[in-house]
Amino acid sequence: MRFVKGVVVVAALMLLSACVTQHHRLAENLARPDGRAPKILVLPVDAELSELSFGGAPTTRQDWTIAARDNMNNSLRQIFAEKTLPATFRDVDVATSDDQAKLLRLHAAVGQSIMRHQYDGPTSLPTKIGSFEWSLGPTVSVLAGDSQADYMLAIYVRDSYSSASRVAAQVIAAAIFGVAIQGGVQVGFASLVDMRTGEIVWFNRLMRGAGDLRTAGPARESIEMLLAGLPQ
Numbered sequence: 001m002r003f004v005k006g007v008v009v010v011a012a013l014m015l016l017s018a019c020v021t022q023h024h025r026l027a028e029n030l031a032r033p034d035g036r037a038p039k040i041l042v043l044p045v046d047a048e049l050s051e052l053s054f055g056g057a058p059t060t061r062q063d064w065t066i067a068a069r070d071n072m073n074n075s076l077r078q079i080f081a082e083k084t085l086p087a088t089f090r091d092v093d094v095a096t097s098d099d100q101a102k103l104l105r106l107h108a109a110v111g112q113s114i115m116r117h118q119y120d121g122p123t124s125l126p127t128k129i130g131s132f133e134w135s136l137g138p139t140v141s142v143l144a145g146d147s148q149a150d151y152m153l154a155i156y157v158r159d160s161y162s163s164a165s166r167v168a169a170q171v172i173a174a175a176i177f178g179v180a181i182q183g184g185v186q187v188g189f190a191s192l193v194d195m196r197t198g199e200i201v202w203f204n205r206l207m208r209g210a211g212d213l214r215t216a217g218p219a220r221e222s223i224e225m226l227l228a229g230l231p232q
Contacts (some may be wrong), residue, residue: 020206020207020208020225021204021205021206021207021225021226021228021229022119022204022205023202023203023204023205023228023229024118024132024202024203024204025201025202025229025231026132026199026201026202027201027202027231029231029232030150030151030231030232032150037086038086038150038151039086039087039088039147039148039149039150039151040080040085040086040087040088040149040150040151040152040153040192041087041088041090041143041147041149041151041152041153041195042076042080042087042088042089042090042152042153043090043100043104043143043152043153043154043155044069044073044089044090044091045068045069045072045073045076045155045156045157045223046104046107046108046154046155046156046157047065047068047069047072047155047156047157047158047159047188047213048060048065048157048158048159049061049064049065049068049158049159049160049161049213049214050158050159050160050161051064051160051161052160052161058160064161064213064214067213067214068157068159068213068214068219071213071214071215071216071219071220072155072157072213072219072220072222072223073089074216075216075219075220075223075224076089076155076223077089078220079220079223079224079227085232087153088147088149090143090147099139099142099143100142100143103136103139103140103142103143104154106136106137107136107154107156107191107193108156110134110135110136110191110200111156111189111191111203113134114134114189114200114203114205115187115189115205118132118134118203119205132200132203134199134200134203135197135198135199135200136193136198136200137198138196138197138198139198140152140193140195140198141195141196141198143195149195150194150195150196151192151193151194151195151201152192152193152195153190153191153192153193153230154190154191154193155188155189155190155191155223155226156188156189156190157186157187157188157206157213157222157226158186158187158188159185159186159187159188159211159213160185160186161212185207185208185209186206186207186208186209186210186211186213186222187205187206187207188205188206188222188226189203189204189205189206189226190203190204190206190226190227190230191203192230192231201231202229202230202231204226204227204228204229204230206222206225206226208225
């Protein structure tokens with residue numbers, strides 16, 4: 001059961017609500033030198049959903065995770081079809097140890113570093129002010145295969161939901177003591193990577209305290225937010 005986060009929300013999430021997404025873009029469009037439309041290799045969403053215990057400890061829920069991945073991957077296909085963007089969709093299991101899955105895990109690690117050090121905050125790096133220089137390395141080209149893709153789109157999402165016992169604790173704490181106990185938080189990022197160089201040419205983060213990825217509508221909303229500002 002997900003807690004209605006607008007009822008008891010911590011100050012941090014109130015700040016996040018003012019800026020749900022924020023992207024960095026190195027190019028306004030993806031036009032190739034030869035004038036042809038660029039092709040994007042779209043990887044399956046790397047998502048994981050957890051349930052928060054009474055004390056706030058997260059436990060991964062495979063059933064929720066599977067539902068969220070299905071919903072978001074379906075939304076990705078629908079959105080690309082609606083925009084008539086040339087894309088190839090590839091199935092990758094992040095639990096395997098092959099080259100494709102290793103690169104997805106690399107994307108997760110680099111993306112988390114961007115979240116910590118690129119954006120304003122206590123862990124931001126002075127060397128990143130006014131610039132955006134991040135890369136997955138040239139080995140990303142192994143993913144291209146026979147797809148002839150120019151770019152790779154990778155999406156990472158983590159979300160959490162309050163258990164029934166934590167919902168009860170949140171309601172009681174708010175009603176009786178006026179104390180806000182944090183509920184779940186949805187955090188994610190999307191990267192567009194140049195397949196030739198491994199350079200991240202566009203990056204967008206998503207941070208909010210709403211949206212249920214276990215259902216199709218809100219899952220599509222999250223995907224649309226993650227794709228906001230994607231170069232055309």
